[in-house]
Amino acid sequence: MLSVSQSFEREMAHLPPEFYERRWYAAYTCAKHEKRVAEQLTQRSLENFLPQYGSVRRWRDRRVKLQLPLFPGYVFVRLALREHLRVLETPSVVRLVGFNGHPTALPDKEIEALRTCAAAQLHTEPHSYLTAGRRVRIKSGPLADLEGVLVRRKNAIRVVLSLDLIARSAAVELDAGDIERI
Numbered sequence: 001m002l003s004v005s006q007s008f009e010r011e012m013a014h015l016p017p018e019f020y021e022r023r024w025y026a027a028y029t030c031a032k033h034e035k036r037v038a039e040q041l042t043q044r045s046l047e048n049f050l051p052q053y054g055s056v057r058r059w060r061d062r063r064v065k066l067q068l069p070l071f072p073g074y075v076f077v078r079l080a081l082r083e084h085l086r087v088l089e090t091p092s093v094v095r096l097v098g099f100n101g102h103p104t105a106l107p108d109k110e111i112e113a114l115r116t117c118a119a120a121q122l123h124t125e126p127h128s129y130l131t132a133g134r135r136v137r138i139k140s141g142p143l144a145d146l147e148g149v150l151v152r153r154k155n156a157i158r159v160v161l162s163l164d165l166i167a168r169s170a171a172v173e174l175d176a177g178d179i180e181r182i
Helices: 004-014 036-043 082-087 108-119
Strands: 024-031 047-049 052-058 063-069 074-079 093-096 124-127 133-138 147-153 156-163 168-174 180-181
Touching: 024 036, 024 082, 024 108, 036 047, 047 108, 052 124, 074 082, 074 108, 082 093, 108 156, 108 168, 124 133, 147 168
Parallel strands: none
Antiparallel strands: 024 074, 024 093, 047 074, 052 063, 124 168, 133 147, 133 180, 147 156, 156 168
C-alpha cells in the first residue's frame, strides 16, 4: 500500500515539469488595477513583480510625480501551475497570459532583467513594441549579456528590451560604452 506522499510523487511524475516548477507568468489585470492586484498577491503569499517608472504629471495648479506601471495591465507572478487558481481568484485578475487557454511562462532572463533595472534604479520607461531595428548586446553593467534594439533620443542612447509574450517593450537609458553591435 502506498503512502499519501508516495502517491503524490507518482502523480507528479506524470505531469509536465511546469505544473510543479515555479516559473514567471504574466497576469492580465483590469485597467488601472495593477497596484491593487500586486498588493493582493502579496497578501496571498504569492511572489509577484510590478515594474514601475516615475512620471511627472502637470495638473492645473501643481506638478505631481507618480509611479506608474511599466507595462499597463500586467503584473508578473512566480508560481507553479498547480497554484494558478490562487491567482485567478484574486479580484481584478482577468487571466494568465498564454496560448489556447494554457498559461505560458516567461523566460526567467527577461524578468530578471526588469528586476535588475528596478534594483539598480536605471532610467526606464515604456516604449512601443519593436520587432525590427539595430540589434545590440549590453556588454557591461547590471544588464550585461542582454540583447535589445538601439534607439537614440535627445542625445541619449536607449536600448529597448521587449517581452514578446505580451508584446510590450521598455527603454533603458545606457552609456554608449556599455553596448556593442550584434
